[in-house]
Amino acid sequence: MTATTDNTAADVDAAARAAQAAFLAYGASDAATRGALLRGLADALEGQREHLVALADAETHLGPARLNGELDRTAFQLRGFATQVGQGAAFTATDDPAVAGPPPAGHPALQRVRVPLGPVAMFAASNFPFAFSVLGGDAAAALAAGCPVVVKAHPGHRGLSQAVAGLAHGVVAAQGLPAGVFALVDGPGHDIGVALVQHPAIAAAAFTGSVRGGLALQRAAQARPRPIPFFGELGSVNPVVALPAAIAANGPALAQGLAGSITLGCGQFCTSPGVLVLPTGALGDAFVAQLVEALRAAPTHAMLTPQMQAGFASGRDAWAAHPRVQALLDARAADGAPPRPFLGQVAAADFIADAHLHEEVFGPAALVVRVDGSAQAIEVLQAVGGTLTVTLWGADADTPETRALVHAATQVAGRVLFAGYPTGVAVTAGQQHGGPFPASTMPATTSVGWAALDRFLRPVALQDAPAWLAARGGRPC
Amino acid sequence: MTATTDNTAADVDAAARAAQAAFLAYGASDAATRGALLRGLADALEGQREHLVALADAETHLGPARLNGELDRTAFQLRGFATQVGQGAAFTATDDPAVAGPPPAGHPALQRVRVPLGPVAMFAASNFPFAFSVLGGDAAAALAAGCPVVVKAHPGHRGLSQAVAGLAHGVVAAQGLPAGVFALVDGPGHDIGVALVQHPAIAAAAFTGSVRGGLALQRAAQARPRPIPFFGELGSVNPVVALPAAIAANGPALAQGLAGSITLGCGQFCTSPGVLVLPTGALGDAFVAQLVEALRAAPTHAMLTPQMQAGFASGRDAWAAHPRVQALLDARAADGAPPRPFLGQVAAADFIADAHLHEEVFGPAALVVRVDGSAQAIEVLQAVGGTLTVTLWGADADTPETRALVHAATQVAGRVLFAGYPTGVAVTAGQQHGGPFPASTMPATTSVGWAALDRFLRPVALQDAPAWLAARGGRPC
Numbered sequence: 040m041t042a043t044t045d046n047t048a049a050d051v052d053a054a055a056r057a058a059q060a061a062f063l064a065y066g067a068s069d070a071a072t073r074g075a076l077l078r079g080l081a082d083a084l085e086g087q088r089e090h091l092v093a094l095a096d097a098e099t100h101l102g103p104a105r106l107n108g109e110l111d112r113t114a115f116q117l118r119g120f121a122t123q124v125g126q127g128a129a130f131t132a133t134d135d136p137a138v139a140g141p142p143p144a145g146h147p148a149l150q151r152v153r154v155p156l157g158p159v160a161m162f163a164a165s166n167f168p169f170a171f172s173v174l175g176g177d178a179a180a181a182l183a184a185g186c187p188v189v190v191k192a193h194p195g196h197r198g199l200s201q202a203v204a205g206l207a208h209g210v211v212a213a214q215g216l217p218a219g220v221f222a223l224v225d226g227p228g229h230d231i232g233v234a235l236v237q238h239p240a241i242a243a244a245a246f247t248g249s250v251r252g253g254l255a256l257q258r259a260a261q262a263r264p265r266p267i268p269f270f271g272e273l274g275s276v277n278p279v280v281a282l283p284a285a286i287a288a289n290g291p292a293l294a295q296g297l298a299g300s301i302t303l304g305c306g307q308f309c310t311s312p313g314v315l316v317l318p319t320g321a322l323g324d325a326f327v328a329q330l331v332e333a334l335r336a337a338p339t340h341a342m343l344t345p346q347m348q349a350g351f352a353s354g355r356d357a358w359a360a361h362p363r364v365q366a367l368l369d370a371r372a373a374d375g376a377p378p379r380p381f382l383g384q385v386a387a388a389d390f391i392a393d394a395h396l397h398e399e400v401f402g403p404a405a406l407v408v409r410v411d412g413s414a415q416a417i418e419v420l421q422a423v424g425g426t427l428t429v430t431l432w433g434a435d436a437d438t439p440e441t442r443a444l445v446h447a448a449t450q451v452a453g454r455v456l457f458a459g460y461p462t463g464v465a466v467t468a469g470q471q472h473g474g475p476f477p478a479s480t481m482p483a484t485t486s487v488g489w490a491a492l493d494r495f496l497r498p499v500a501l502q503d504a505p506a507w508l509a510a511r512g513g514r515p516c
Numbered sequence: 517m518t519a520t521t522d523n524t525a526a527d528v529d530a531a532a533r534a535a536q537a538a539f540l541a542y543g544a545s546d547a548a549t550r551g552a553l554l555r556g557l558a559d560a561l562e563g564q565r566e567h568l569v570a571l572a573d574a575e576t577h578l579g580p581a582r583l584n585g586e587l588d589r590t591a592f593q594l595r596g597f598a599t600q601v602g603q604g605a606a607f608t609a610t611d612d613p614a615v616a617g618p619p620p621a622g623h624p625a626l627q628r629v630r631v632p633l634g635p636v637a638m639f640a641a642s643n644f645p646f647a648f649s650v651l652g653g654d655a656a657a658a659l660a661a662g663c664p665v666v667v668k669a670h671p672g673h674r675g676l677s678q679a680v681a682g683l684a685h686g687v688v689a690a691q692g693l694p695a696g697v698f699a700l701v702d703g704p705g706h707d708i709g710v711a712l713v714q715h716p717a718i719a720a721a722a723f724t725g726s727v728r729g730g731l732a733l734q735r736a737a738q739a740r741p742r743p744i745p746f747f748g749e750l751g752s753v754n755p756v757v758a759l760p761a762a763i764a765a766n767g768p769a770l771a772q773g774l775a776g777s778i779t780l781g782c783g784q785f786c787t788s789p790g791v792l793v794l795p796t797g798a799l800g801d802a803f804v805a806q807l808v809e810a811l812r813a814a815p816t817h818a819m820l821t822p823q824m825q826a827g828f829a830s831g832r833d834a835w836a837a838h839p840r841v842q843a844l845l846d847a848r849a850a851d852g853a854p855p856r857p858f859l860g861q862v863a864a865a866d867f868i869a870d871a872h873l874h875e876e877v878f879g880p881a882a883l884v885v886r887v888d889g890s891a892q893a894i895e896v897l898q899a900v901g902g903t904l905t906v907t908l909w910g911a912d913a914d915t916p917e918t919r920a921l922v923h924a925a926t927q928v929a930g931r932v933l934f935a936g937y938p939t940g941v942a943v944t945a946g947q948q949h950g951g952p953f954p955a956s957t958m959p960a961t962t963s964v965g966w967a968a969l970d971r972f973l974r975p976v977a978l979q980d981a982p983a984w985l986a987a988r989g990g991r992p993c
Contacts, residue, residue, distance in 0.1 A: 063923075066923075067923065108619070111620055112619065112620040115620035115621065116620075133945055133946050134946070135944050135945050135946025135947075138944075142585070142589065142940065142942065143588055143589040143592035143593075143942075143943055144592065146942030146943075146944050147935075147936065147942065149942065149944060149945075149946030149947060150946060151945070151946040151947070151948055151967070152926075154926045154927065157927065242952075264871065265901050265902055265952065265953045265954075266953045266957070267952075267953070268958075268959065268960070394741065424742050425742055434982055434985075435982045435984075436982075436984070437982075437984035437985075441982075441992075442992045442993055443992075443993075445985060445992035446540075446543075446544065446992045446993050449629075449631045449976045449992065450631065450634065452976065453974075453975070453976060453977065454976065454977040454978075454979060455976060455977070455978050455979065455981075456979040456980060457978070457979065457980045457981055457982055457985075458624075458979075458980040459624065459979070459980065463619065465619065465620075465623030465624065465626065466620055466623075467612050467615075467623050467626060468610055468612045468626075468628070469610050469611070469612025469626030469627060469628040469977055470612075470626060470628070470977055471628055471975045471976055471977035473975075475719075475742065475744075475974075476742045476743045476744070477742075480743070481745075482745065482974050483745070483970075483971075483973075483974050483975065485975065488977075490628070490975070493960075494960075496960075497930075497952075497959050497960050498930070498948040498950075498960065498962065498967070499926045499929065499930060499931065499932060499948055500930065500931040500932070500946055500947055500948035500965075501931075501932050501934070502931060502932065502933040502934065502935075502936070503933060503934045503935040503936065504932075504934055505911055505912045505913075505914075505918075505934055507912075507913070507914035508911075508914075508922060508934075515918075515919045515920075515922035515923045515926065516919050516920075516923050
């Protein structure tokens with residue numbers, strides 16, 4: 040395993056200053072330069088696949104199949120952003136020629152361009168050691184936008200982080216770019232992260248993790264003399280709403296698939312379904328029974344860190360001890376063994392009334408909420424308030440009921456699925472990974488898909504730009 | 517004058533609930549409905565022009581010429597957003613058809629649409645009683661996006677606010693829309709505003725005003741159980757950088773124009789130039805002397821409120837008493853008379869070193885900062901950090917110096933002007949009115965121009981949408 044190093048505040052300062060210095064050239068770089076860097080990083084990841092996957096598996100227990108797939112996705116993301124930049128995505132401009140005459144209709148020539156924000160602080164996620172970590176989607180999007188990145192390693196996979204950072208340093212150097220384009224900082228506790236977010240050279244921060252950790256970093260970003268944008272993805276319960284027609288048509292297969300989604304990666308996905316909105320009555324009862332059996336048989340594995348396993352146990356125990364929650368499946372594992380799935384059940388009115396039940400329990404656990412009809416299902420969605428996804432099975436026909444449900448779902452989620460399961464997030468142009476708080480602190484932006492590039496660019500209007508500047512598309516360097 | 521009413525927390529609750537109820541229908545309204553509302557509001561404003569301008573002048577002292585022009589602009593904004601909506605601006609979607617095969621390249625069908633955020637809290641500005649107030653740009657953009665609005669009146673023009681609100685209620689009723697689409701709340705102190713921002717039915721807030729007031733409301737927005745987006749425009753010193761060549765070519769006219777921009781509306785523009793970056797030496801000395809003379813002769817009028825006049829006096833006195841600031845023009849007005857312009861001068865190093873000197877003094881005042889060359893001008897811009905505009909005179913030639921200056925300007929400003937003066941903001945597609953803090957709390961968005969619509973929409977990805985929904989462009993209602 041690669042040796043890890045505890046960085047100091049002085050190291051954070053050096054990394055942020057180097058990023059600021061590198062920004063002068065890198066922020067003004069062309070599409071070819073950025074594309075070559077992103078493709079070089081993808082090639083390097085793939086070139087060290089065997090070594091990196093072994094490191095990641097030892098640190099995260101996620102298994103080689105998942106980790107190889109995640110490395111594939113990470114390389115795909117890097118190359119995809121290279122393609123986006125090559126197609127001009129970071130360099131679009133709105134030309135608005137002068138209009139003669141007095142205001143309000145008359146106006147000077149304006150060219151609305153986009154500029155990179157500057158050095159970005161990135162916080163690697165526990166649960167995606169490749170795809171949301173050192174060279175993950177946030178880093179790829181920021182580099183595509185022209186922003187140097189300083190990544191804070193996640194304590195759950197420090198060895199892998201160092202190895203990936205070493206590879207990135209090599210690619211940056213080989214391509215003749217300033218070293219400050221990429222840096223990794225690492226250390227226990229929160230001091231390093233707070234120092235990074237508060238460094239004057241840092242222009243934005245991106246984070247994927249817990250509500251508590253994210254809010255602490257957001258406060259730090261806003262306590263600066265000059266607050267900066269904070270893109271935090273903090274938590275999501277991903278309701279799945281099954282209408283009776285869907286259960287009647289396909290109940291057993293849906294129950295089996297849902298159990299797989301709840302336990303995928305031992306429930307450590309930000310899109311893991313945590314609230315299951317099911318009808319009261321016999322149809323719902325049968326579905327719940329099938330789900331319990333499928334969950335009982337589902338494989339699990341060790342969670343990412345002992346702290347997360349303890350956090351899961353604590354959340355599960357709180358649900359199990361809740362006077363209004365009926366435990367449908369609560370098979371405890373032996374000490375030190377991987378956790379077993381938990382399924383609880385609660386009446387809709389009780390769920391709606393208790394905000395604690397709307398909080399995510401990270402791990403293989405879900406709450407069944409039984410509803411009398413779609414109006415109550417809508418109330419449950421409104422109680423959840425903010426989530427990355429809502430899944431809605433059985434909305435195939437255009438009825439007032441399905442319209443109202445879809446409307447309610449779009450009001451609280453960033454993605455609404457009409458088939459399948461919320462785990463698995465496509466990296467593509469149509470993706471939206473974000474949603475009202477706590478899903479995202481910036482719900483108008485996405486952290487997955489090509490539109491993630493937009494987070495690291497800011498519009499600037501150039502008024503009466505001189506000919507030399509207008510001819511360069513408004514880009515001074 | 518129209519009677520004003522102090523609203524209570526119960527009134528705020530009623531307005532927010534009515535907005536939430538209205539959102540069900542209005543959020544799903546089509547372009548024709550929204551366009552008719554926006555055009556109806558513009559027509560009604562113009563139809564009561566004489567009455568409204570007289571009310572506004574009595575309350576703000578801005579004068580009929582300016583106020584008639586501002587009413588023109590407000591009607592232009594409303595109609596412009598109607599045109600935007602008619603052209604589909606609020607209803608764009610990215611269609612991303614399914615790609616066969618395993619991930620990461622294979623993916624389900626996705627349709628990325630935009631949905632309105634929900635009821636928006638608006639805070640009217642002191643300094644634009646029409647264009648940034650009850651039916652101003654924020655309200656027009658939100659209504660165009662499908663969001664009901666609840667406006668908090670500004671205490672500086674309560675009578676006008678009530679009159680405009682009455683007119684809006686009439687238009688909403690005449691068009692058969694739910695009354696909750698528009699509401700005004702009014703009252704002294706901060707309680708009404710905080711209650712509005714914290715109401716669970718409110719989905720976003722937009723504010724134009726002071727750093728202190730804006731930060732207090734932003735804290736309230738983030739202290740909610742579910743924080744909401746807060747679009748705040750809080751302050752800006754709008755540096756004007758004059759390179760020697762520009763002064764040599766055109767100094768006297770530029771000095772005259774600059775004095776007019778500093779004193780326009782008695783300095784009560786968010787884009788009023790507050791920091792003038794001028795060369796050391798004889799050329800700069802001559803320009804400063806011309807500017808002092810032009811300012812000495814410039815007309816002023818009473819400020820918007822006695823509180824603002826007191827705030828200006830306090831800021832001016834702090835500059836005048838600053839050991840490093842040389843007062844170049846400090847003609848005090850008699851008690852109760854309109855304030856006279858203030859011009860101070862400070863060395864670049866002293867300006868850079870003292871963060872207090874980077875804060876806006878709202879009113880007819882500016883600080884001259886003398887610099888030795890463009891590298892020091894860049895340091896001054898970096899010290900300012902965040903501003904709505906930077907004006908850069910003399911960047912006509914493509915040189916390393918002008919490139920570096922333009923780059924530095926785009927890093928701190930939302931708009932960079934190469935001619936003219938920053939006061940006067942065109943309402944058009946190419947506009948960007950925002951910038952790093954304190955210019956905006958959301959620097960990727962604009963509060964002026966057609967792109968302001970984007971603030972009140974949020975992307976949602978529809979995955980495997982049923983045929984009926986896809987055929988409706990992803991809009992359920």
